[in-house]
Amino acid sequence: MYAIGERINGMFKAVAAAIQEKNPEPIQELAKTQLAAGAQALDVNVGPATADPLAAMGWLVKAIREVTDAPLAIDTTKPEVMRRGLEMAGPGSIINSSKGQQDQLDIFIPMAVEHQASLIALTIDENGIPRDANGRGEIALRVVAAAMEKGLSPDRVMIDAVILPVNVTQPTPGHVLETIRNVKLLSDPPPKTVLGLSNVSQGTTQRAIINRTYLVMCLAAGLDAAILDVTESEMMDAMIAAEVLLNHAVYCDDFLKAYRS
Numbered sequence: 001m002y003a004i005g006e007r008i009n010g011m012f013k014a015v016a017a018a019i020q021e022k023n024p025e026p027i028q029e030l031a032k033t034q035l036a037a038g039a040q041a042l043d044v045n046v047g048p049a050t051a052d053p054l055a056a057m058g059w060l061v062k063a064i065r066e067v068t069d070a071p072l073a074i075d076t077t078k079p080e081v082m083r084r085g086l087e088m089a090g091p092g093s094i095i096n097s098s099k100g101q102q103d104q105l106d107i108f109i110p111m112a113v114e115h116q117a118s119l120i121a122l123t124i125d126e127n128g129i130p131r132d133a134n135g136r137g138e139i140a141l142r143v144v145a146a147a148m149e150k151g152l153s154p155d156r157v158m159i160d161a162v163i164l165p166v167n168v169t170q171p172t173p174g175h176v177l178e179t180i181r182n183v184k185l186l187s188d189p190p191p192k193t194v195l196g197l198s199n200v201s202q203g204t205t206q207r208a209i210i211n212r213t214y215l216v217m218c219l220a221a222g223l224d225a226a227i228l229d230v231t232e233s234e235m236m237d238a239m240i241a242a243e244v245l246l247n248h249a250v251y252c253d254d255f256l257k258a259y260r261s
């Protein structure tokens with residue numbers, strides 16, 4: 001599984017403070033810790049409260065680039081902030097994210113092609129988040145068709161079926177699992193699938209066990225990537241065990257250690 005570290009997000013107080021004070025050290029620490037814990041890419045989100053998101057994104061990416069060349073998932077809804085992040089991060093980045101409606105795809109698909117980036121597309125359109133897996137699949141199909149038309153290979157598209165807190169909407173985890181299975185049939189090569197895993201447990205009292213269990217269920221359904229807290233080592237152990245059981249990683253007696261190295 002492709003692990004994208006979630007912690008460089010202005011939703012966390014320490015990150016918001018570092019952005020505010022222009023103090024790169026906490027950000028660079030988070031970059032290094034997440035990569036050491038198994039992240040293959042880092043999500044970068046300035047958070048909801050930043051006064052100047054354009055400047056903040058530029059500053060964040062520059063601070064991260066001083067310590068790593070790892071791919072960055074530029075997490076913003078604003079096209080101008082996205083462009084700044086991609087320019088500062090360089091090729092091989094991830095656009096996080098476009099909605100599945102035409103006006104957004106018309107902006108973000110060409111941006112992915114221009115910046116040699118992958119594209120995360122949410123199964124959300126002008127009507128909001130679909131009620132079930134069929135609605136999510138219809139949006140995913142439109143995304144894949146638009147990508148192919150504009151010269152972005154479907155395997156550089158990551159469909160995000162939008163997981164919501166289980167205490168708010170209990171049928172959604174099941175709809176998302178069904179969507180993960182279905183989008184693999186949309187094209188050849190198929191698009192990848194991704195989730196912001198921690199959403200599923202937001203506001204619940206048992207976050208770790210919900211995250212860990214749902215991650216394993218998603219992997220069994222074919223999930224390719226997740227934005228998650230890679231520093232939760234029990235969750236990462238469960239992820240690795242699932243990868244072995246799905247025959248995505250080779251079994252040996254020391255498989256946890258072997259996977260991590």
Ligand code: THG
Nearest residue numbers: 006009011012013096097120160195196198199227
């Ligand atoms: N899909 C895509 N991108 C995403 C999301 C998604 N990016 C943002 C988010 N969702 C994924 N990242 C997080 C990061 C943190 C949390 C949830 C998702 C989280 N934070 C604590 C909380 O809200 O309780 C904050 C705790 C604190 O303030 O210290 O759970 O779905 N493509």
